[in-house]
Amino acid sequence: MADLEEKLKAAAGSRRKLIFTDGVFSMEGDIARLPEIVALAKRYDAIVAVDDSHATGVLGKTGRGTAEHFGLLGQVDIITSTLGKALGGAAGGFTAGPAALTDYLTQRSRPQLFSNALPPTVAGSALAAVRYIEAHPELIPRLHRNATYFREQLTALGFKPLAGETPIVPVMLGETAKAIEMSERLLAEGVFVTGFGYPVVPQGHARVRCQLSAAHSQHDMDFALRAFKKVGTRLGLI
Ligand SMILES: Cc1ncc(COP(=O)(O)O)c(C=O)c1O
Secondary structure, eight states, X not given: OHHHHHHHHHTTTOSOOEEEEEXXXXXXXXXXXXXHHHHHHHHHTXXXXXXXXXXXXXXXXXXXXXXXXXXXXXXXXXXXXXXSSTXXXXXXXXXXXXXXXXXXXXXXXXXXXXXXXXXXXXXXXXXXXXXXHXXXXXXXXXXXXXXXXXXXXXXXXXXXXXXXXXXXXXEEEESHHHHHHHHHHHHHTTOOOEEEOTTTSOTTOEXXXXXXXXXXXXXXXXXXXXXXXXXXXXXXXX
């Protein structure tokens, strides 16, 4: 936040100042400190934009994302997000903001102007996903119960998942080769988690990233935990 404030001060003479942040950061699963960001934006007359791709359908009582999580709905100027994560794994995304901005983007946004539109089937399924979440707010607490359970059980097994409040559960392994081997062995056991190494994450911070879903049953999670135990023991990690 101190660094952000320095940059806002340095931009004092600018015509427009835009703070752009992820709502939930994809590799650690940590949440942007939006209350502080919004306060700084107000103090320095900046616009706040949030890429909420990992928060839409995940954070907030009704899944509206990071702003809802912090009680800041209406105070974030621009929200961008994807239709491809909690909303069902399809393609596409959106920008939500003031009509003047969205009208402007309709005229000037390159993906809007020079790409084919979303296939109607994808738009239709994304719309159905939004309506489904609106009709089933109980999915959100279920998702968080699943994430909490999975984190706690991994820790009990001796793994070191990063602490956090989101369903992104990274298990730190250190070297890239180890993360790749772990993800391959888990896949052989029927569990799909992605191994990430440098340069996607800093050197020496390779990890497998688990992503929990409200659709995971107790049986699914226990199945995955048994596989983690088996593979982790074989690799000497636990
Ligand atoms: C923060 C963030 N924004 C956007 C994306 C990509 O979304 P899309 O595939 O819809 O471009 C990702 C990851 O895939 C992401 O982590």
